[in-house]
Amino acid sequence: MQFCVVTYPGSNCDRDCYHVIGEVLGEPVRYLRHWAEHVPRGTSCVVLPGGFSYGDYLRPGAIAARMPVTGAIEDFAAGGGLVLGICNGFQILCEAGLLPGSLIVNDHLAFSCLPVHVRVEGDPSPFTHSLKQGEVLRMPIAHRDGNYRPPSDGAQPQVALRYCSPAGELGEDYNPNGSQYSTAAITNERGNVMGMMPHPERCAESILGGEDGMRVLQSAVDWWKEVGSYGI
Amino acid sequence: MGSEPRMASWEEAGLTAKEYDEICEQLRRPPNALELGMYGLMWSEHCSYKSSLLHLEQLPTEGERVLQGPGENAGIIDLGDGLAAAFRIESHNHPSAVEPVQGAATGVGGILRDILAVGARPIALLDSLRFGNLHDSRVEHLFSGVVSGISQYGNSVGVPTVGGEVYFDDAYADNPLVNVMCVGIMSTEQLTRGTAVGPGNPVYIVGAPTGRDGIHGASLLASRQLGDGDGDMRPAVQVGDPFREKLLIEGCLEMLQSDAVIGLNDLGAAGLTSAASETAARGGTGMDIDIRAVPRRESDMTPYEIMLSESQERMLVIGRRGCEEEIEETFRRWELDAACIGKVTNDEVLSIRDGERILAHIPVQSLTSGAPRYDRPTRPPSDCAAREAGAEEIPIPHDAGDALLQMLSHPNLCSRRSIYRQYDHMVGIDTVLTPGADAAVLRIKGTERGLALVTDGNGMLCRLDPERGAAQTVAESYRNICAVGGEPLAVTNCLNFADPEHPEVMHAFQQVVQGMARACRELNTPVTGGNVSFYNQTLDRGIAPTPVIGMVGSVDDVSRCPGRGFQRPGDAVLMAGQINTAKLAASQYLNIMHGLQEGPVPEVDYDAERRAGELCRRAIMEDAVHSATDISDGGLMIAVSECGAASDEGLGCRLDLTDSRRPDELLFGEGGPRYLLTVPEDQIDTLVCLARETQCPVERIGTVGGSEVQVHVNGELILRASVPSLCRARGEGLT
Numbered sequence: 001m002q003f004c005v006v007t008y009p010g011s012n013c014d015r016d017c018y019h020v021i022g023e024v025l026g027e028p029v030r031y032l033r034h035w036a037e038h039v040p041r042g043t044s045c046v047v048l049p050g051g052f053s054y055g056d057y058l059r060p061g062a063i064a065a066r067m068p069v070t071g072a073i074e075d076f077a078a079g080g081g082l083v084l085g086i087c088n089g090f091q092i093l094c095e096a097g098l099l100p101g102s103l104i105v106n107d108h109l110a111f112s113c114l115p116v117h118v119r120v121e122g123d124p125s126p127f128t129h130s131l132k133q134g135e136v137l138r139m140p141i142a143h144r145d146g147n148y149r150p151p152s153d154g155a156q157p158q159v160a161l162r163y164c165s166p167a168g169e170l171g172e173d174y175n176p177n178g179s180q181y182s183t184a185a186i187t188n189e190r191g192n193v194m195g196m197m198p199h200p201e202r203c204a205e206s207i208l209g210g211e212d213g214m215r216v217l218q219s220a221v222d223w224w225k226e227v228g229s230y231g232i
Numbered sequence: 233m234g235s236e237p238r239m240a241s242w243e244e245a246g247l248t249a250k251e252y253d254e255i256c257e258q259l260r261r262p263p264n265a266l267e268l269g270m271y272g273l274m275w276s277e278h279c280s281y282k283s284s285l286l287h288l289e290q291l292p293t294e295g296e297r298v299l300q301g302p303g304e305n306a307g308i309i310d311l312g313d314g315l316a317a318a319f320r321i322e323s324h325n326h327p328s329a330v331e332p333v334q335g336a337a338t339g340v341g342g343i344l345r346d347i348l349a350v351g352a353r354p355i356a357l358l359d360s361l362r363f364g365n366l367h368d369s370r371v372e373h374l375f376s377g378v379v380s381g382i383s384q385y386g387n388s389v390g391v392p393t394v395g396g397e398v399y400f401d402d403a404y405a406d407n408p409l410v411n412v413m414c415v416g417i418m419s420t421e422q423l424t425r426g427t428a429v430g431p432g433n434p435v436y437i438v439g440a441p442t443g444r445d446g447i448h449g450a451s452l453l454a455s456r457q458l459g460d461g462d463g464d465m466r467p468a469v470q471v472g473d474p475f476r477e478k479l480l481i482e483g484c485l486e487m488l489q490s491d492a493v494i495g496l497n498d499l500g501a502a503g504l505t506s507a508a509s510e511t512a513a514r515g516g517t518g519m520d521i522d523i524r525a526v527p528r529r530e531s532d533m534t535p536y537e538i539m540l541s542e543s544q545e546r547m548l549v550i551g552r553r554g555c556e557e558e559i560e561e562t563f564r565r566w567e568l569d570a571a572c573i574g575k576v577t578n579d580e581v582l583s584i585r586d587g588e589r590i591l592a593h594i595p596v597q598s599l600t601s602g603a604p605r606y607d608r609p610t611r612p613p614s615d616c617a618a619r620e621a622g623a624e625e626i627p628i629p630h631d632a633g634d635a636l637l638q639m640l641s642h643p644n645l646c647s648r649r650s651i652y653r654q655y656d657h658m659v660g661i662d663t664v665l666t667p668g669a670d671a672a673v674l675r676i677k678g679t680e681r682g683l684a685l686v687t688d689g690n691g692m693l694c695r696l697d698p699e700r701g702a703a704q705t706v707a708e709s710y711r712n713i714c715a716v717g718g719e720p721l722a723v724t725n726c727l728n729f730a731d732p733e734h735p736e737v738m739h740a741f742q743q744v745v746q747g748m749a750r751a752c753r754e755l756n757t758p759v760t761g762g763n764v765s766f767y768n769q770t771l772d773r774g775i776a777p778t779p780v781i782g783m784v785g786s787v788d789d790v791s792r793c794p795g796r797g798f799q800r801p802g803d804a805v806l807m808a809g810q811i812n813t814a815k816l817a818a819s820q821y822l823n824i825m826h827g828l829q830e831g832p833v834p835e836v837d838y839d840a841e842r843r844a845g846e847l848c849r850r851a852i853m854e855d856a857v858h859s860a861t862d863i864s865d866g867g868l869m870i871a872v873s874e875c876g877a878a879s880d881e882g883l884g885c886r887l888d889l890t891d892s893r894r895p896d897e898l899l900f901g902e903g904g905p906r907y908l909l910t911v912p913e914d915q916i917d918t919l920v921c922l923a924r925e926t927q928c929p930v931e932r933i934g935t936v937g938g939s940e941v942q943v944h945v946n947g948e949l950i951l952r953a954s955v956p957s958l959c960r961a962r963g964e965g966l967t
Contacts, residue, residue, distance in 0.1 A: 010475050019677065142658060
């Protein structure tokens with residue numbers, strides 16, 4: 001399954017995602033630069049990594065959302081390709097309108113880098129395909145703008161992961177940034193585009209303290225092998 | 233020759249009349265205003281090390297692992313397998329005192345470019361910080377500003393902040409310290425030098441356009457005391473753009489993949505003047521620069537401003553003739569301007585032109601090494617009473633448990649989580665041991681190996697006894713590296729002092745360097761570079777002498793690095809090292825509980841250090857321990873509490889001690905190498921063997937288990953505290 005990792009100027013988790021997909025997940029991976037006008041043929045999944053694209057100037061993700069490659073990713077998603085936005089990648093997908101809603105500054109106004117627990121929610125999507133509903137994963141977050149707000153038209157986003165306690169309970173104490181409904185990840189209606197604030201690539205190897213992130217990435221691979229060839 | 237009316241006298245350039253005469257002598261004519269400004273920067277204390285060089289020569293700088301010692305942009309050590317680590321520490325104290333957010337942020341930016349300049353990819357940052365008492369609202373403002381500056385810059389640029397330290401003491405109320413260490417990794421083939429060689433080769437300035445910020449940063453801000461008018465120095469502080477820095481890092485690293493680039497140098501303190509003269513001096517060449525070609529932020533900047541600007545995110549790139557197109561194209565792809573501003577010459581002169589008009593013409597060596605070296609007068613401190621004081625007078629605490637909670641919630645000993653959670657310490661996915669550990673450990677991808685990194689400093693000990701205090705600082709770094717299973721390899725240092733023109737300050741400096749030199753020699757950790765920051769003084773109040781050590785160690789197998797947290801009930805708690813020598817003198821217990829900073833500082837017993845360090849390291853690498861930590865500030869009970877607080881299962885322990893000493897000395901005394909190890913029953917024999925082989929005493933002092941920490945002395949329960957109460961206390965100190 002061919003992956004592409006996008007590098008915008010200021011992306012800083014691109015090399016991490018590349019390493020995990022290529023060396024840990026063991027799938028073919030290549031970089032996609034911000035000036036690219038097409039997603040290469042044969043690509044199954046595009047990953048928009050974390051970081052500070054364009055320095056987060058204006059708003060996180062706002063400038064990257066207007067780069068040629070983001071338009072190409074939009075076309076790719078419309079054709080049924082898988083798109084995963086992690087942290088800044090999630091912010092870019094919201095800014096580009098590939099996902100509903102927005103990510104504003106954390107309720108405590110500071111950057112937070114720490115491990116959190118998230119609970120698998122909703123209908124299975126490609127990225128939660130191999131996970132059980134209600135299952136709890138431990139993954140790190142590292143952001144200042146991760147406070148999810150759904151769109152103002154009242155539409156309910158499809159939540160894929162919610163912040164929770166180690167036992168899976170929801171509550172303010174377990175919500176690290178004030179996100180509405182403890183939202184940690186959402187998908188588009190079709191399910192092929194997911195944005196998540198936690199970093200799966202940072203917990204894909206036991207030496208780094210956990211492997212739960214692998215399960216999200218492995219889900220996409222499993223889904224692609226089992227279902228993907230038929231399209232969504 | 234052109235002249236500029238802007239700067240008339242040597243005083244305004246920060247020089248003395250004698251230094252001015254020396255310049256005239258070396259130039260064989262009086263300098264013009266621009267030249268005088270350039271001399272002012274290069275001969276400033278900050279750039280020339282004129283008060284310190286004489287002493288720094290004592291430091292051991294060579295070793296089998298050292299590939300590059302002091303004098304270049306960063307020290308480099310050989311890690312084997314074709315890999316090398318580059319590292320350096322630098323201060324940004326004065327800018328941070330004036331403008332904490334940008335001062336700290338640009339401190340991070342500057343040290344990153346030093347590592348980049350030797351061709352390494354920066355992989356880790358550590359910060360050593362000092363502030364006054366947090367109850368003072370001005371100190372609180374400085375503290376939160378510095379933390380947020382480090383967070384904003386480091387997070388955005390994508391280099392993890394993996395460690396560091398912070399202490400609060402009135403000695404730093406007016407003069408906070410912000411020392412930043414950066415570590416990079418590279419293949420030995422990629423080693424780049426900040427050298428301009430090959431006359432005719434093009435010289436580029438890459439990155440941000442040059443603005444009016446930071447003029448006089450090195451000469452007038454960093455090389456003199458702070459005073460009342462320092463709000464006016466705010467324009468001398470630069471503003472950081474971490475986004476551009478990130479592009480600069482990626483652009484330069486890509487550029488180094490080809491041989492189109494010959495040398496790299498950061499434009500940091502003293503800006504273009506320093507970068508141009510230093511690279512030419514190292515290459516034994518000269519440089520011809522046309523300031524018209526320098527991209528600038530404002531159109532009406534004078535040559536003086538261009539040559540003295542300390543605008544951030546700029547690099548000087550010495551290219552290979554004929555590769556101009558490749559260089560410009562590569563940087564363009566990273567959205568960076570690369571402007572050719574001149575060329576390397578063979579006349580050993582730095583020549584600054586505005587088109588055809590020559591503005592400055594100075595022999596390179598005169599700028600970089602012509603400054604006088606001062607053997608400044610020294611005088612032992614008049615009051616040595618504190619050094620000899622004993623602790624016999626203080627009362628024994630009624631309730632040792634209360635004392636422990638009070639100690640744990642003190643800002644100097646409490647959890648630093650509220651700080652480091654604002655730092656991205658994971659980006660790069662190499663951080664095996666995160667902040668909060670004795671030392672950070674980063675893996676090296678594709679190998680089993682890793683790097684152990686730490687910074688340490690102890691102003692209190694160095695004020696009491698500069699020589700022993702400095703030696704203890706090196707020893708503490710050594711212990712921290714050993715406690716995570718690393719082999720200490722080399723150090724960088726940042727020497728923070730008050731006014732060197734004060735004989736007592738200079739005496740302390742000389743003693744510190746002496747203590748450090750001996751310790752580094754004894755522990756086989758050569759000094760590969762560093763930084764001296766003088767004039768950390770406001771009016772007549774100076775800081776405590778504060779040498780900060782940054783140490784790098786090598787870890788053979790990162791999968792064996794234990795945390796410090798208790799792992800399994802039933803594990804034996806062992807103490808290894810100098811088990812019975814800890815004292816209350818010069819301890820955090822005296823400082824925190826009794827407001828006393830006094831007592832003799834113990835001498836480092838190097839044999840004991842090496843033996844205990846080896847035992848700990850081998851026990852870890854032989855996979856015999858479940859947890860390990862070094863017992864340092866606050867003594868045994870602080871270490872035990874940290875092990876409980878770091879335990880995933882919230883495990884406590886029961887200690888059974890047989891000892892006739894005062895209980896507070898037993899629980900909170902400090903000194904000597906001491907490691908606290910927890911070991912499964914079936915590995916105790918391994919430890920006994922190791923103890924014999926390394927000739928290091930090891931003693932069982934208790935057992936892991938339960939959810940509280942209990943201490944029995946001679947059979948009597950003297951302290952009892954639940955692990956949650958310890959965690960709570962640790963969490964209260966910095967909120």
